[in-house]
Amino acid sequence: MREPTFWILTALVDQPRHGYGVMQQVTKLSGGETQLLPATLYAALDRLAAEGLVEIDREEAVGGRLRRYYRLTDGGGAALTAETQRLSRNVQTANRLLNALRPPAGPATATFG
Numbered sequence: 001m002r003e004p005t006f007w008i009l010t011a012l013v014d015q016p017r018h019g020y021g022v023m024q025q026v027t028k029l030s031g032g033e034t035q036l037l038p039a040t041l042y043a044a045l046d047r048l049a050a051e052g053l054v055e056i057d058r059e060e061a062v063g064g065r066l067r068r069y070y071r072l073t074d075g076g077g078a079a080l081t082a083e084t085q086r087l088s089r090n091v092q093t094a095n096r097l098l099n100a101l102r103p104p105a106g107p108a109t110a111t112f113g
Contacts, residue, residue, distance in 0.1 A: 001083045007034050008044055009053065009072060009080040016057035016071040019045065045070055053079055 004026075011017060011025035022045070023036050036044075048054040053076035057069040072080070 001079070003034060004036060004040065004044055005048065006080070006083055008036075008041070008048065009076050009083075012054060012070060012072040012076070013080070016069040018067045018069050022070065048076070052076075 007026040007030055008022060010029055011022045017025060019038065019041055023038070023041055027035050045054060049056070049070070052073055054070045055073050057071040059066055059068050061067070
C-alpha cells in the first residue's frame with residue numbers, strides 16, 4: 001500500500017469526511033509529512049471506491065457545489081489493519097537488527113571532582 005493510500009484510509013477511520021476534510025486530516029495525522037493535492041486525492045478516492053475500500057457516505061450541496069463525503073468500508077478497514085500489521089512487523093525487524101549493532105551497555109562510570 002502506498003503512503004497516501006494509507007493516510008487516506010486512516011483519515012476515514014473515525015468518521016466520514018469530504019475531500020477537503022480528508023486532506024486536512026491527512027496533513028494533521030502525518031505531522032505535515034504528507035500533503036495531498038486535490039487532483040491526487042480525488043484520483044485516489046475514485047480508485048479506492050472502485051476497489052471497495054471507501055464508499056460515498058452522502059452528498060450535500062454547499063454554495064451551489066456538491067460536497068461528497070466518503071467513509072471507510074469494512075474492506076477498507078481490513079486492508080488498513082493488514083497494512084498496519086505489516087508495517088509493525090517491518091519496524092520490529094528493523095529495530096531487532098539495529099539493536100544487534102549496538103554495543104552492550106557497560107557499567108556506568110561517573111567522575112566526581
